Amino acid sequence: xxxxxxxxxxxxxxxxxxxxxxxxxxxxxxxxxxxxxxxxxxxxxxxxxxxxxxxxxxxxxxxxxxxxxxxxxxxxxxxxxxxxxxxxxxxxxxxxxxxxxxxxxxxxxxxxxxxxxxxxxxxxxxxxxxxxxxxxxxxxxxxxxxxxxxxxxxxxxxxxxxxxxxxxxxxxxxxxxxxxxxxxxxxxxxxxxxxxxxxxxxxxxxxxxxxxxxxxxxxxxxxxxxxxxxxxxxxxxxxxxxxxxxxxxxxxxxxxxxxxxxxxxxxxxxxxxxxxxxxxxxxxxxxxxxxxxxxxxxxxxxxxxxxxxxxxxxxxxxxxxxxxxxxxxxxxxxxxxxxxxxxxxxxxxxxxxxxxxxxxxxxxxxxxxxxxxxxxxxxxxxxxxxxxxxxxxxxxxxxxxxxxxxxxxxxxxxxxxxxxxxxxxxxxxxxxxxxxxxxxxxxxxxxxxxxxxxxxxxxxxxxxxxxxxxxxxxxxxxxxxxxxxxxxxxxxxxxxxxxxx
Amino acid sequence: xxxxxxxxxxxxxxxxxxxxxxxxxxxxxxxxxxxxxxxxxxxxxxxxxxxxxxxxxxxxxxxxxxxxxxxxxxxxxxxxxxxxxxxxxxxxxxxxxxxxxxxxxxxxxxxxxxxxxxxxxxxxxxxxxxxxxxxxxxxxxxxxxxxxxxxxxxxxxxxxxxxxxxxxxxxxxxxxxxxxxxxxxxxxxxxxxxxxxxxxxxxxxxxxxxxxxxxxxxxxxxxxxxxxxxxxxxxxxxxxxxxxxxxxxxxxxxxxxxxxxxxxxxxxxxxxxxxxxxxxxxxxxxxxxxxxxxxxxxxxxxxxxxxxxxxxxxxxxxxxxxx
Numbered sequence: 001x002x003x004x005x006x007x008x009x010x011x012x013x014x015x016x017x018x019x020x021x022x023x024x025x026x027x028x029x030x031x032x033x034x035x036x037x038x039x040x041x042x043x044x045x046x047x048x049x050x051x052x053x054x055x056x057x058x059x060x061x062x063x064x065x066x067x068x069x070x071x072x073x074x075x076x077x078x079x080x081x082x083x084x085x086x087x088x089x090x091x092x093x094x095x096x097x098x099x100x101x102x103x104x105x106x107x108x109x110x111x112x113x114x115x116x117x118x119x120x121x122x123x124x125x126x127x128x129x130x131x132x133x134x135x136x137x138x139x140x141x142x143x144x145x146x147x148x149x150x151x152x153x154x155x156x157x158x159x160x161x162x163x164x165x166x167x168x169x170x171x172x173x174x175x176x177x178x179x180x181x182x183x184x185x186x187x188x189x190x191x192x193x194x195x196x197x198x199x200x201x202x203x204x205x206x207x208x209x210x211x212x213x214x215x216x217x218x219x220x221x222x223x224x225x226x227x228x229x230x231x232x233x234x235x236x237x238x239x240x241x242x243x244x245x246x247x248x249x250x251x252x253x254x255x256x257x258x259x260x261x262x263x264x265x266x267x268x269x270x271x272x273x274x275x276x277x278x279x280x281x282x283x284x285x286x287x288x289x290x291x292x293x294x295x296x297x298x299x300x301x302x303x304x305x306x307x308x309x310x311x312x313x314x315x316x317x318x319x320x321x322x323x324x325x326x327x328x329x330x331x332x333x334x335x336x337x338x339x340x341x342x343x344x345x346x347x348x349x350x351x352x353x354x355x356x357x358x359x360x361x362x363x364x365x366x367x368x369x370x371x372x373x374x375x376x377x378x379x380x381x382x383x384x385x386x387x388x389x390x391x392x393x394x395x396x397x398x399x400x401x402x403x404x405x406x407x408x409x410x411x412x413x414x415x416x417x418x419x420x421x422x423x424x425x426x427x428x429x430x431x432x433x434x435x436x437x438x439x440x441x442x443x444x445x446x447x448x449x450x451x452x453x454x455x456x457x458x459x460x461x462x463x464x465x466x467x468x469x470x471x472x473x474x475x476x477x478x479x480x481x482x483x484x485x486x487x488x489x490x491x492x493x494x495x496x497x498x499x500x501x
Numbered sequence: 502x503x504x505x506x507x508x509x510x511x512x513x514x515x516x517x518x519x520x521x522x523x524x525x526x527x528x529x530x531x532x533x534x535x536x537x538x539x540x541x542x543x544x545x546x547x548x549x550x551x552x553x554x555x556x557x558x559x560x561x562x563x564x565x566x567x568x569x570x571x572x573x574x575x576x577x578x579x580x581x582x583x584x585x586x587x588x589x590x591x592x593x594x595x596x597x598x599x600x601x602x603x604x605x606x607x608x609x610x611x612x613x614x615x616x617x618x619x620x621x622x623x624x625x626x627x628x629x630x631x632x633x634x635x636x637x638x639x640x641x642x643x644x645x646x647x648x649x650x651x652x653x654x655x656x657x658x659x660x661x662x663x664x665x666x667x668x669x670x671x672x673x674x675x676x677x678x679x680x681x682x683x684x685x686x687x688x689x690x691x692x693x694x695x696x697x698x699x700x701x702x703x704x705x706x707x708x709x710x711x712x713x714x715x716x717x718x719x720x721x722x723x724x725x726x727x728x729x730x731x732x733x734x735x736x737x738x739x740x741x742x743x744x745x746x747x748x749x750x751x752x753x754x755x756x757x758x759x760x761x762x763x764x765x766x767x768x769x770x771x772x773x774x775x776x777x778x779x780x781x782x783x784x785x786x787x788x789x790x791x792x793x794x795x796x797x798x799x800x801x802x803x804x805x806x807x808x809x810x811x812x813x814x815x816x817x818x819x820x821x822x823x824x
Contacts, residue, residue, distance in 0.1 A: 046539035046566060053552065143698035184570070186683055188821075189603075189660030191570075198577070198608065201570035267692055322711060323692045327538065330688065334540025337707075338549065340787040344711025408567055448685070455682050456654050456698065 003130055006356050010129075013357030014364055019059055026063035027365045030070020031372065034077065035380075036398045037084040037215055040207060041071035043405040045331045049338070057339040058354050062361040064335055065315070068328050069121065069362065072311045073369050076113045076304055077380055081106060082395060084215040088206055088272050089307040091437050092279040094214065096292060096299030106381045107239030109300050112249055114373045115241075116305035120257040121366035124312035127261055128319075128359050133348070135313075136320035139265045144453035145463045149473035150266070151446035154273045156477045157280040158438035159484055166484075169435045172426075176439025179204065186448050187455070199411040207406055209440060211399045212416040213433040217423020219392050239377055241297075249301035252282050260306030264313030267325035276438060278306035284483075312362060319347060319355060526586050526764045527560040533589045536575025536596060538568045542705070542790075546621050546752040547591035549784050553775035558767075571661065572596040577608025580615065584759035586768060591621070594663050594751050598807035602815050603661045612808070615755035616765060617800040619772050622790040623751040625725035626667055627735070629709050629718040630701040631694055639722045639741035642701070646677035653679045656699035658687040661820070666811055667703040667724065667748045669818040674745050694718060705750050707789030724748040751793065753800060769797060 013019060029048075033039040045064055052060035072089065079090040080097030093113065100109040127135070142150075159169050182193045183203030194200050241249065259281060260274040282302040283292045292299050317323040322343035324330035333343045341351060348355045383391075403416045426433055457463040465471045533551055537543045544566065551562040567575035576596050582588035590596075597611045609615075628639065636642040646653055657665040660683045672678055682699050684690040687708050693699045695717045706729065712718040713732065720735045724746055728737060738746040754772060756765075775781055776794040785792055795803070814820070 049539060049548070053548075140692070140696035143693060143696060185660075186685055187660060189683075198570045198574050201574070202568070267689070317692075321692070321695070324688050330538070331540040333688075334545060337788050338545055338784070340784060342707070342711045342788065345715040345717060346711050407569060408565055409569075452682060452684075455680060458652075458680075 006352065007129055007360060009352060010356030010358075010360030013058060013353050014062070014361040019062055019357065019361060020364070022055070022059045022063040023066050023361045023365050024368055026066020027070035027073075027368050027372070030067040030072075031074040031077075031369065033067070034071035034074020034087075036074075037078050037082070037211065037395055037402060039398065039402040039405060040075075040087060041068045042327045042331065043402070044071070045328060045335075047405075049331065049335055052335055053338060057336070057341055057351075058357045060335055060339060061332065061354065061358050062365075064332055065358060065362060066365045068332075069308065069311050069365060070369060072308055073114070073117055073373065076117075076307075077110060077373075080109045080113065080300070081380060081383065082215075082391070083218045084395065084399075085210055088210070088437070088441055089275045089303075089310070091210065091214075091434055092275050092303045093300060093307070095279070095434060096294070096296050099293065099295035100297065100300065103295050105295065105297075107377050108241050108245060108297065110377045110380060111239070111241050111374065112245070112297055112300050113304040114370055114377075116249065116253045116256065116301045117308035118366050118370040119253050120260060120305035120307075120309035121312055121369075122363060123257045124261050124264070124309040125359060125363040125366070127313060128316060128362075129356075132316050132320050135265050135316050139267060139317050139323075140321075141469060142266055143467075144449045144456060145467050145470045146473070147266075148446060148449040148453055149464055149470040149477070150273070151442050151449060153473045153477040153480070154276060155439065155442050155446065156481045156484075157277060158435050158442070159481075165430070168429075168431045172431050172433065172436040173439035176436035176441075177443035179209070179436075180440045180443030181447075183444070187451050197411070199407075199409060200415075203444065204415065204440075205403075205406050205412060206437070206441060208403055208412050208416045209419050210437060211403055212419025212421075213423035213426065213436070215395065215399050215423075216416065216420025217427055217433070219395065220420065220424040221427045222388065223392070239381065245297060248297055252278075252298040252302035253305045255281055255285075256302035256305030257309045260309030261313045263306075264310030264325075265316050267314075267317040267323045272326075272441060274306040274310035275303035278302040308366075315358075315362075318343065319358070321345060322347070526761075526767055527558055529587065530561045530563055531558065531587050531589065533562055533564050533591055534575050534579050535564055535566050535591050536568060536572035536579075537566065537593070539566045542624075542707075542750065543572075543591050543593050543596075543752055545788070546785075546790070549781060550591070550621055550754075550772070550775055553778055553781050554771050557771045557774060571600055571659075573600050573604070573607055573609065576600075576611075579755075579757060580609035582757045584616070584757040584761075586756060586760055586764035589618075589754060589756050589768075590615070591752060591754050593753075594749075594807065595661075597753060597755075597804055599661060599663060599666060599811055601808060602812040603820070611755075611804065612801075614758050616758050616760045617797050617804065618754040618756060618765075618769055619776070619797065620751050620753040620793040620795050620800050620803065621772070621776055622785050623749040623793050624705050624707055624790050625723050625729065626664065626703045626748050626750060627706045627709060627713075627723050627732075628671075628701065628703055628721040628738075629694065629713065630721055631697045631699070632716065632719050633697060634700050634719065636721070637719070639736070639738070639743060642721060643675050643677060643743075646672075646675070646679060650678045651680060653701060654682045654699045655679045656682050656684060656690040656694050656702040658690050658704075659683050659685065663748070663750050664690075664703040664705075666814050666820070667746070669820060670748065670814045671703070671743070671746050673814065673817050674743055691718075703748070705789070710789055752790075765797075 033044045075087045075090045076093045079085040079094040080101050083094050083098040085091040085094045097109045182200055184191050184201055191201050256278040259278050263274040282298045283289050314325040317325050318329045324333050336343045400413050403412045453463055533547050535544045535547045547564050555562050579590040600607055636645045655668040694702050709718055713720045722738050722741045723729050723735050724738050773794050776792050782792050
């Protein structure tokens, strides 16, 4: 009963004219920066932070939140259309989404992403409203040992991302891990592999790597090969998903939502894993796993739902505990502090209008996004029919602006260029960049949590098996690894037998 | 078309030459570099203060976040900037007092490369523990540490952070030892403290006050000179029997060395009056920051004291973090 009266309070707050306006402004702005490659919500929110001083706290947070999930939405548009994932979460969307676009099914991919995100957003909002406090307590159960095991599971799962050679995938993951080593060691404060460049003392930014390897690499590849890029324009069939498509995506959306909601709650980088995990799950349960990476609609539906659900539930630790789960949440906490609100467990009781108003506004914002994006799909799809010699300079410029805006540093732009060249080489060698990116994201986190767990346990490795959550995840990782390796090993043996015979 | 170009060239020419005729600083927007990401303590200090300063200076002030290498990347850039009053820095205790004693090669020297303007705000650190931790006060903690050497985990916001060095100082002053567990920033450290994965930590009061009120963290002592009015039950370190562990986290404003005298005095005036204005003070108080707003001379003396104190701590504790 209390929940309903709370939601009513939230509805009253969120539906005032000004709050609706700020919500809409936020999601519009978010979609726009999400669509522009490289410009992310972190930079935008940082730039807009001073503007929000003059607003009432609720309106300010409603707008900032709108930018955040609006950008998640917009980010998938660029990932699908031009293979440019601006956020770690849209890396996997690019895998099958871009393939769908190349087959002329960009509209379908975009619609799937929109519908999946809306559904996930709705479920996650309800979760947030009903279960926020107990879920936050669950997140606290996750210590260094649990996070380490979660990362191990994630890393093992990333092998499944590859649809080509397993050896290439392993190689790329390891390359990603090595790149992730660059920067300051958390335990000792010593810098590693920076070669005297203080600009990379904090490590290489994910966006720099993703923009370079995916975006620039793709551009160079396309410029070289006239045939591949004209293929995109040939036939654009069916903007909207058919009834049959809807049937195909229903289950992946549901699974993605559940997975994303759960992982989003974990402040130590769980949300990052959401879309990767959903992709892995879909590929595992699919009867046609060979379709993945070649334009499987499930490969868009699952991760997109997971990514949006995770984005919403990552508000749970922020709102209930005052714990930021990602840089955007850290900025939101900064915004609250500047408004004179001390984030923490008391926000819910002391600022019910803010808490519930924000939650309800998220659902309204998701509705806005759906209404906004479905009609826009036709327009987006036409965007890729813009002649490539007009499109690629624009993409390049936006990539450069976006990467510059991360740290206001030109160094990052040069670094992106280097990764662009690497990305081109990877294409030539048939090495997929997605496993590398996952290794790059997970490696440093895994190391950090491993060493912290070891510090706390005084070097006792049994902590990983002695703690139930951690042990469960390690077992899952082991099973997953076995199922990945078993067919490969069996095949090898069969080949060997055949040769002998 | 051609005349339009000519016209715009002429307008541009006037615009460029205009400042030569105008008198007085500032004639154009002022940039304040924050060598940390947006949303942190330095960033908040800079934004709240500069918003007020814009009124008295009559020019917009742009806050630019240039994070990297514990703030030394941004600080190094400011040290090399032109000393014309159009580039300022708002940095933390780490930027001014800890980096110089911790790192052998730093792209700046806070005592030589900067015109120190004022210490804007400070916030006391507090010693907090997970509610289930056996010790309930400093005395019990010291006994516990002595009985269990190298056992109790001290979470910090990073190797070489002010809370890391505060813990080291505490060990040195009480003759105890503990395990230092660094995190990437204060927030994850506090999370693990609440979750019971780490035992105790020195944190900024503002960052943990709500958790203390909610009973998710146990407050053992404040590292201030006086008790805090909000948590008047908690003793100071001195009252708890530990001398010499008065530690504040502070945020200060500086400019590249060699500001023209009139620019410097105008900046100082504008800073002090902005910091002392009731609405700015109120905003800082709400988040647990205390306005200091001292003179440049006081800042300079204070900085020398801080540097020598942390130098001793680093040398005694053999703390290294080589770049």
